[in-house]
Amino acid sequence: MTHDAMRAEVADSWHRSAAAGVLADRVDAPITLPDNDLRDYRQEHPLSRVFPLLDDVLGQAARDCDAMMAVSDAAGQLLWVCGTPATLRRAESIGFVEGSNWDERLAGTNAPGLALRLDQPVNVIRSEHFRQSVQQWSCAATPIHDPGSSSLLGVLDITGGDQIVVPQTMAMVRAAARMAEAELARDRLTVGLREQQYDGFHVVMESLGRSEALLALNDGRGHHANLRLSPRHSEILLLLASAPRGLSGDELAVLLYEDDSPSSTLRAEFNRLRHLLGDELLASRPYRLAAGVTADWLAVEAHLAAGNLRAAMHAYAGPVLPRSIAPGVVRLRENLENSLRQALLRSGEADLMSTWTRSAWGTDDYEMWTAQRDAVGGASPMLALIDGQIARLDRELL
Template sequence: MTTLTTESMRAQVADSWHLSAAAGVDAETAQAPITLEASDLRDHREAHPLARVFPLLDDVLGQAARECGAIMAVSDASGQLLWVCGTPSMLRKAERIGFVEGSNWDERMAGTNAPGMALRLGQSVLVRGSEHFRRSVQQWSCAATPILDPASSTLLGVLDVTGGDDIAVPQTTAMVRAAARMAEAELARELLSGGPQQLAGAAGLQVGIELLGRHEALVSVSTPGRRGTPIRLTPRHSEIVLLLGTASHGLSGDELAVLLYEDDGASSTLRAELNRLRHLLGDELLLSRPYRLATTIAGDWLAVEAQLAAGDLRAALRGYRGPVLPRSTAPGVVRLRERLHHSLRAALLASREADLMSAWARTAWGADDYEVWLAQRDVIAPASPMRALVEGQIARLDRELA
């Protein structure tokens, strides 16, 4: 069996191995855990949105997988496999690694694998045999891609093809991605043809704002069933949209200026910026007296705040792609950025979850977080393979801080 060397391991795979080890996954464990018992599986599948498009997926991708000696699987957003399809002989082989309906392939439970990585990264992933963390899975290769809700862009689950070395090619990833997009298109078609009652809750426009870890925000204006093409804003317009997006009752020109500028006397500049932004977004979206965005706002930072408030730290960390507009010095933006970052970090330290701390410490904003490295050392087992890495980073920071 092939053994990976440090030089041959892709960065995404290395990150996943660290996460798997920090979560306590045993590389010698043969099977993935069952988190959805057979008695609950049927009801969970029938209630899941992907049940409506599973027959399409099985017809388009499942049949192709059977013909080439592979397996098609569909998971929910937590990594639980809802459907696993293949020939009887392939399904029996898959049982040996726990690749069965009801098992959970989140990386923190099953180690590095394509469905788990696709869930965490939100993108298509191909994992070749020896890249898997658990040794029992290293005879398999897999390609997976997320499936999103066409109305809200939230994650519904993951579509996966698992088989031998022959599927570890870019064409497999392209085929899986195409099938997932077909499923999303069918869900969108159902939404648009569902009649006034179904569309009532999604009526009107929605402005989506992505700015976590970005210096320039991406803004998209969506209608029910269709997401608009993202527009990249200038840094100043990004700051304005953020500030208006967090002010439910709007802001006067003076209030916005105080939040936006570090000095006084910028009112004429602000008016010019607002006029340019109104021209970009449209008169119907950016209103004045007070300044406000006249539609529903969906922001990535708002999602992280809501997940944190609900106690779902894992989801909050998964959605946190970096500090809010990290280069901005606007007083209002700095306040929002520090509030979210410090709240998330405090929850992380209180969690005492080694895998979450490890994920934080492997980011650009967490790599030198001395307190998190110390907290991680306190909670990992003395025999953990992560201990040497953690001790080494603490020693590095000791030298640099000294």
């Protein structure tokens, strides 16, 4: 594949790889789990419970076609690499070995790293790899999630030659990953273990980069539901999720409406939302959520509070309910964006700044572009792109 025919997600990954300082002519990937740590680490990893199943279902198929099956953790560290001895010896030449780290910020564009970054199935074919030494290989990878919390556990990957560049390969990898997730769920039920125990409802809410929030409900009795809320209901639920002690009708109205609105309007909206979600979830006097709440914007806030900017940037999918003009939502959105942006400007992390400036909300951020130019240094291959964007903004701001 020539560079002028590159897929968008691959081009984005190349930019992130370059911004992180990965060298295209680097031969191997770094080892972040040395042998003396690898065995204990992977024995304790949740995927160790399903690795025998994966090896039986997919590992043997990989060996039969001179390919490899690999399983990584959520940080991109390869915990298991399976293949014939001859294939494994070839893979050693590019550092595709147990204990190596294939996060794209360390190893450049590759399928396991890109699947981790996008949290979705991907394939990377030959010259789409950022590092030249890997361009003789092709790979297909898909994430594996915890069936209880939906958190990312790692990635399942098939790496080989041209024989794996067929749709059936990705279908087989995805099927094996879903089988592993089903086995993890059965294991939890069998031993009576769950990561989270709830006396009642639990709500997972996604509002970053979305005009309409996505809601996942768990009533604590094995019943689950997924809903897409209307813009107004999204605003109400977000404001309640941000106020665990609840809000009076007057407080909620001030946060929700730009102009004075009759209390009957708020009551009508709240009743419609209660009809949709059920009486057990929504309480009044004060208005509040009678549930445990997990939310994507709360996760960003928590990562920032802990000083983990990289995790905060990974979790930040865009501004909170970007089309909302509800005063309380606007304030929450601006506070979160400003906190993240200021931390990023102070960080000096060029690859994270590149993620921001390549986003829809950060592409015209002049201050971030100039900070990124300072962070990459004068020898960076990204410098021409950065200078071009700064020149564009200079013209537009005249």
